[in-house]
Each structure stands twice: as structure tokens, then as C-alpha cells.
Amino acid sequence: MEKSILVVNSEPNDINTIFKFYDLAVAHQKKVSPQQWQGFSKDLVKQEIKEYRQYKILVDGKVAAIFAITYNDPQIWDGKDDDAVYIHRIVTHPDFRGQNFVKVIINWAREYAKAAPIDYIRMDTWADNEKLLQYYTSCGFEHVGQKVVEPNSSLPKHYEGITLNLFEIKL
Template identity: 65%
Template sequence: MQIQVINSQISDIETIFQFYDMAIAHQKKVFNKHWQGFSRSLVETEIAENRQYKILVNGEVACIFAVTFEDKLIWGDQDVDSIYIHRIVTHPGFRGYSFVKEIIKWAKAFAPLNGIKYIRMDTWADNEKLLAYYTGCGFDYVGVVTMQETEGLPKHYEGISLSLFEIKV
């Protein structure tokens, strides 16, 4: 089995939005919160800036995720020298492949080449299942932040509390 983490291309945009639709449907089944959708321009910008990724398994898109290098609205004064991982979506046919661990492995290789000291993530503060999963993947739990300012963030960030996670590289 060959696993590759590579940049998404503009030709992947329909696949990316299909993955988001699958994720939202799954979130509605297993949790009391879900993403509210994402703008096409956001994803196009991420692709153009090489911040949208896909994981291929034997050449087939199995997972997608996005990164950013600044997340001040969520991390405040702690927003330094970090890569922030967002919107990880695994195709239902590939659940159980531990893609978060693959993303961590990729980010640990990416970090020293780009002056990055932390790999960081967030999720809804009351999502106990994901909290346990992320710490089980090697993230340290940092604490909870309640969102005050959300302008520029996707709609699902409005009025929520987030659990924060990091790995020091």
C-alpha cells in the first residue's frame, strides 16, 4: 500500500467539496454540531497558496486537509511558529487508516524545513471522542478557548468553545 501526502490542485476542488459534504453528513449522525459549509474562494485560495492537501492511497484520494501558518483568532498570543491543521476529512471507505498520524508524520518532516516549532489543531470543546483520539495520536491537550472574534473564520466557529492541541516539534 502506497500512501502519499501531496498538494491538492484546482482540478481537485469538486472532490474536496464532496468530501466536505460527506463529513457534514457524518457529523450530523455522530455529534450535536457540524460544519456549516465553506466558501469556494477559501478553498481556491488554500490551493493557490499550497495549503490544501490530499492523502492518496494507491493513487486514490482517501483524505483531505488544510493548513495555515497563522491562527491568531483561535490561539491569540500563542500564535507563533506553528502549522495549524484544519478540516481533516477521511473518505468513509478509508476510515481506520490513521490518517491523523500520517498528517503528523508529514508535518514533523515539514516543520524543520520551515521554521515551525508546533503542530496544532482544534476541535469543539465538548467532542470527547475527538479529544481522546487526538491525544491518542500524540497531541498534548493545551486547554479551551471560547471564541470571541470570528470574522474571517468559517461560520461554525461562531459562539463556540474549542479544545486546543499541539505537538512540540
């Protein structure tokens, strides 16, 4: 039987689930990387939910993955003002890993772009993660460069002083 996969907006009552997913992601990052997320502000996530920029992927009604979007990312993308959707903080529950949710997100973004002025789908990840670089390019993203984040930026703490790989899909 085929699984039902839906991408829907997160709701205020999803906040605990979202932070549980972040905790699961950090636990996984500790196993596979010297770098980990340093936590996120509940106010930030509540604002994303309010602005319909926090999403969940449901598989047969269960939350399988989460992600957030924004429409500009000037500190990472050097102020590019192209019409774009920037994908952030993709987290897949361990029970659902390996199900290619990045491709689900790309398909969602392509559909989303039909109703919004979006020319690019963009994302970033730590540059020292070769496995993610290969995975994102296999999903259709083009690796378009790197960005060194300066210390004391206003970005979350885990961005400070690191190099990021930048990816985009031209629509």
C-alpha cells in the same frame, strides 16, 4: 501487499473532490454530533490550493483524505506568534476511516518542519467531542486548553459561540 500512502498538494482540478469530502463530513457530523460545519467558501479553498496549503492523502492513487494548513491562527490561538503549522478540516472518505490519517499528517508535518521554521503542530476541535479529544491525544497531541469563540468573529459560522479544545505537538 503494503499500501502506497502519499501526502501531496491538492490541485485546482481537485476542487469538486474537496467539496464532496466536505459534504461527506457534514453528513457524518449530523449522525454523531449536534454541531456540523456550515460550509466553506470555494474562494477560500481555491486560495489555499494556490498557496499550496490544501493537501490530499492518496492511498494507492485514490484520494482517501484531505486537510488544509495555515501558519497562523490568531483568533483561535490568541495571537500566539510561535512558528507553527495549524491543521484544519481533516476529512477522511468513509471507505478509508480508521486508518489513522492523523498520524500520517503528523509525520508529514514533522518532515515539513525540517525545511520550514516550525516549532509546533497545532489543531483545534469542538470541545464537546470527547472521542476526538481522546483520539488526538492518543496520536501524540497535548491538550493545551480551551478557547471560547466569540459571536460575530470573522471565523466560519460553525465556530461562533462555541468552545474549542486546543491541541499541539512541540517539535
